[in-house]
Amino acid sequence: MALASLLGMVTLARADVTIEVTGTGARQLPVAIAAMAGEAGLKEPLTAVIRSDLEGSGRFRLVETGNTPLVEVPAAGELNGWKGRGADALSTGTVRVDADGSIQVRLRLFDTLTQKPLAGFELRAKAGETRRAAHQLADLIYEALTGEKGVFSTRIAYVLKQGKRYELQVADADGHNAQTVIGSNEPIMSPTWSLDGNQLAYVSFERKKPIVFVQDVYTGGRRAVAAFKGSNSAPAFSADGRSLAVTLTIDGISQLYMVDVAGGAPRRLTRSNSIDTEPAFSPDGKTIAFTSDRGGSPQIYTMPSGGGEPQRLTFEGPYNVSPSFSPDGKSLTFIRRENGRFVVATMDLASRQSLTLTSGSDESPSFAPNGKLILFASEAGGRGVLATVSSDGQYKQRLSASGDAREPAWGPYAGQIAVSRLSSNP
Secondary structure, three states, rough: HHHHOOOOOOOOOOOOOEEEOOOOOOOEEEEEEEOOOOOOOOOOOOOHHHHHHHHHHHEEOOOEEEEOOOOOOOOOHHHHHHHHOOOEEEEEEEEEEEOOEEEEEEEEEEEOOEEEEEEEEEEEEOOOHHHHHHHHHHHHHHHOOOHHOOOOOEEEEEEEEEEEEEEEEEEEEOOOOEEEEEEOOEEEEEEOOOOOOOOOEEOOOOOOOOEEEEOOOOOOEEEEEEOOOOOOEEEEEOOOOOEEEEEEEOOOEEEEEEEEEOOOOOEEEEOOOOOEEEEEEEOOOEEEEEEEOOOOOOOEEEOOOOOOOEEOOOOOOOOEEEEEOHHHHHHOEEEEEOOOEEEEEEEEEEOOEEEEEOOHHHHHHHHOOOOOEEEEEEEEEEEEEEEEEOOOOOOOOEEEEEEEEEEEEEEEOOOOOOEEEEOOOO
């Protein structure tokens, strides 16, 4: 991977995933998520997934409701009863399973304090999309209660090593439903998403040297886009998805280049006698952040995406690497060495103030598409695990899969199921 250089088709994967909460937010909103009527015939009830999503976000405390469905529109007295049990909000719902296995879901959300409806949604999902539908419903509840978009229906990519086998996997944001995009007995590293969520770029050693590939997530079709002399590594999609910033040693030392996804000759972006690597585009595509040791130690720099004079961004500490922009472009997450350990940190780009979020042995941070969480790889029991931390550092969660998980990347919003809103006066 690029950090190492600074320092010297689709099949279902049956990996069990467990979630461990290692911290909680300062204030959690108490909500009651009632079981949905009609979901008993589903292989995986929607309610269980929705509850897990909301509880796992760190923003909510679930009030016990049991597994008996409630009527879709409770009477005022019933809502007052849930208020008495400590719930500020209550969701109810119904599921209809059609002959072809598709489902129709109606979900309503109520404010128990005012005893008025907050929101109502209806969606239709194909057979096999039950979990996807549940994640999207959890996103809608999350947004209705917080005013912020949820990310439960997004996906993550990461590299899983099992024995001598490397697999590039894509999974739901909670780590479930993992699928193998490509597998190899040679190392795979540095996955990164296109902004439309349809493609992944990554580095593969299958030809006995690092080569950058771009692969369609859905069709499995792929092509080598950087297979030049020397090392080809650290890809990053441009904002329009037509180009990649990559690190090449074609001229003898690691420098940044731009290559077209469709192929063609590379265009050099940096010209230094030092190692320049790990490029990351700002959301507007105008700026590239990258790691360089041109100042004597690995630090983060920024430059115009079309090329230009780099400016040093990090000065605190002797080692700052692996930059990644927040979705709004106002902050950056990166890896910093503190007291001999590698930790996840963020920097507000306006004030240049930084904040340490984790306590060590971490790598490859990337923001969730709502900017509220950061995904990274950590170490536990001698193997790599995936973890998330809130952007304020108050909430942490660890996702453990069978194998050694490394180099995660959080995907964008993509592929939503159509949703219609229900009347607020049922």
